[in-house]
Structures are given as C-alpha cells and as structure tokens.
Amino acid sequence: MTAIRVSIPSWRARGAVPHLLFGAVIFGTWEAYGRLGDSLLVPPVSAILAALYDLTLSGQLPSALLESATLLAAGLSAALVIGFVFGVITGRSKVMHRTLSPFFNALFVTPTVALVPLVLIWFGFEFQGRVIVVFLAAVVAVLISVHAGIRDAPPDLVDVARSFGVDSEIGLLRHVLLRAAVPLIMSGIRLAVGRAVVGMAVAEVYLRLGGIGALISGYGAVFRTDYLFASILPLPIMGIGLAALVARIERRFQSWRTYASEASE
C-alpha cells in the first residue's frame, strides 16, 4: 500500500499524467471506434491484443521473430564490419576515398526498396539474398559516419599523439582517431539500425517466404486485420528498442568522452 502511495508522486514528477490521459483518450477512442464501426477496417485494441496473445502462444510470432532477428543480425553485422573497414580506409586515404566514393554514393542515393528485386534475382531468394538486402540498406550509413568521424578528427590530438610516440597507423587509429570519431560513428550506427530493420521488412514482405514480413503479408492477404496489426506491432518495438540500445551504448562512450575532453583541457 505504502509503496503505491510513494510511487504516485514520483510518476507525477516525471510528467506521466498527461501521457496516461492522452493514451487513454487515443486507445479508448480506437477501441470504441473498432467496436461500433467496421471492425474489419479498424479492429478494436482488445481484439489486437487477443490476436497478439494467440500468435505468441501458438508460437507463430516467436518463430517468425526469431527468423527475422537472425536475418537482421546477419545483415547488420556484415554492414557494421564492412562499413567500418571501408570507412577507416576512405577516412585515412584520400586516393581510396576518391576511388570508392562514387560507388558508395550511388548506393546511398538509391532507395534500397528499388534494388530489392534485382538483388534477389542476383543472389537468390534464399537467406543469402535477403542478408544482402539488409546489408545494402545499412552499410553506407556506417561507412559515411566512420569516414567523416576519422577525417574530421582534431589534428591537434593527432599531433599530440605523434609527439608522444604513437606513430603507427594502427596506434593512431586505436588511441586517437576512432575515439574522437565515436559520436559520429554512433549516430551512423543508429541510422544503419533503422535502415536495416526496413531492409529486413522489405526483403521478407517481397518474398513472403518467412519471418515477420511473411506473417504480415499473409494476414494482410486474407484481411485478418486484428492479426495483421498484432504482427506489425513487433516491428516498431524492435526499431525503437534497437535505437534505444544504441543510444545507451553511445551514452557509455559519451561519459568516457566528457572525461577525456575535460582531461585534455
């Protein structure tokens, strides 16, 4: 009892009351509209939750999510590694930058959706083709941020490191350049995560072979709107959750960064 009493003012202090009120209005209206109006077009919230419960219990949603997550993890990690390596190379070498940038720029300005049919023809409709879609969606965001972060690293830091005997390229990268580039790199990774989720969804919806995308287009095709909403729901949660995760990691680096900049001043 006391615990509840204590927790109410702390909610209020965090400004939760307007959130709760607004949420109640939104979801209340939604529920009422769904019940009174055409529940095929707008299923009531309760029906969506029931569908979500059913999909989870039957194992359909978990297994689809697992398949999608595997695809996302494979494509995203490939994008992170390759984007990072090429970002470092183009950030350190002007010649490499000028040689490679037209290709990466072309890839960056082309919407991944438009490439999906082509990529799948070339690399197959199996897991491999789908991974490449996710990879292409995410890689340039990583590359550009790593490139920009390393290129714009403060030259005085490099000079100081050199005068303290850090002379090898690897040493410079490890001790100075990459650390200075952390904020930019993290923002690039956040962008890449969002794009990778989109790439994953596009590849799966296009193929209708497996994962959450197939679940969605399957229920869409038979007009089961409640199940449709229930299977769409994990995607924004996944996107926001991953972005929050990246932001957390970023804050950890950030705290270290404030410390470093204070020390350098």
Add this chain to the structure above:
Amino acid sequence: MRTTEELGGAGVAPAPRPANLVRRLVAITTRPTVILPALNLVLFFAVWEYVGRQIDPILFSPPSRVIRVFGELIISGELLRATLVTVGTLAVGYGLSVAVGIPVGVLLGRQAVLGRVVNPYLDAIYATPRVVIVPLMILWFGVGFTGRLFLIFLGTVIPIIVSTAVGVRDARPDLIEVAQSFGALGFHVVRHVQLPAAVPFVASGLRIGAERAVVGVVVGEIFLELTGLGGLIQLNAVRFNTAEVLCSVVVIAVIGIVFIGLLDALERRVSPWREAT
C-alpha cells in the same frame, strides 16, 4: 548530410565567366577529385561489360545492353510515362506532407505538453517500416493513388513535424520576450521569431522527409499498385529483364538527387544570412 555531399567530390563552384569557362573546365577535369573517380568508373564499366558478356544474359546485363534498353524505353515513351507518374505522386505526397507537417510542428513546438504527449506515437509510426502497412493501406484506401499517397505522407510528414517542433521549441526565449514586449501577438511571434529560428531545423526535416518520400513512392509502386517506375521495376523483375530494372533504378536515384539538390537551393534562398552547409 554535409558528409554525403563531400563524398560526392566536386563541390559547388561559383558560376564562372564565359571567357574562363574552358580553362576552368580543364582545371576541373584534371583535378584528382574528378579524374580519379572518372578513371575508376571507366574501369568499373569495362569490367562490368566484360563480366556481363560471360554470364547468362538472363541474370546479368552488360552496360552496353543497359544503354540500348534505356534508349528503347525512352523511344517507346514507357520510361517517360512511368517517370511522370512517379514524380507526380511524389510531388503531391510531399506537398501534402509539408503543408500539414509545418503547421502541426509549430503547434507541437508551442504547446510543450501536447508535443511531449504526442511524440511517442509519432516515434512508433516513424519506426514502422512502410512496407508492412501496405496491407492496411489496401484495406483502407483500396489499390490506387490514395493509398500510395498515404504511404508517402505517413513517412514524410513525421520528420517534418518533429524537426519543426524542435526548432520552434528551441527558439531563443529572450527574442520571444523582446517581441512580446513590443506587443507581438502569438501569430507574430511564430511568423517573425520562432519560424525564422526554426529554419535550419525545418530544412533538415524537409530533407529527411524528401529521402523518405522517394522511398515511400517506390514502396507504393512495387507493393501496392504496379505503376510508375516502381511498377516498371517489378514488372520487369518477374520477367528477369535486369536491364530494364537497372534503367528504372537509375532514374529513381536521379529523381532523388535532383529533389535533394532543389531543396538545398531553396534552403540557401530562404536563409541567405546563414552560411550554406
């Protein structure tokens, strides 16, 4: 965004006088920022041509074939028709997003509580890939223009709303106070203080919105209604006409580049007192 432009190499040079044009052109083309990518592209196309001729033409088209197909598509008018459909939808959808997004953004920026309360929902919609709501669009609007329009609108309006709101909210309070002490009404404060202060934010929202609008129009044309350039991609992809697909992809990329370029030019005009980035 500055980074992508710089990756592009050639910066925006001030317009040269005609007399210097030739000399400037020579100087520009022999610059390493130009010559290296150019040589590299030549090499790339040469390898592609060579490899393309070795591989099964069903899977892979050498550039010579892509160019020939491009010519055929232009002569038949197919490409132009598709481009007009795509650009038309893009223009209407983007215009609608701007017309709704900026006023709503101003409102959410001025009403702090409302802005805070609405934000999670905007985030959730923003984080949902638009392909997965295509079935809903079909259900709600049918297979047609309205559904495709809504796909663009949904992705584009949110970044415009959010960044306008941030810009309006962060306008310097001292300037607002000065304006109010001179008797400015709410409308005047918005018009003369908050909106000018928000210009860079609005511009970045417009730019993100533009990128998303291009994606949205293609999603609509591939997944919702087979029409425009997206339709051209899909119809040819199922027949394994990779050259036709490539041509359409290139046109879409060019539309995106021109779109962003126009926005940049507009931003420089709207905020001449700021240094263009």
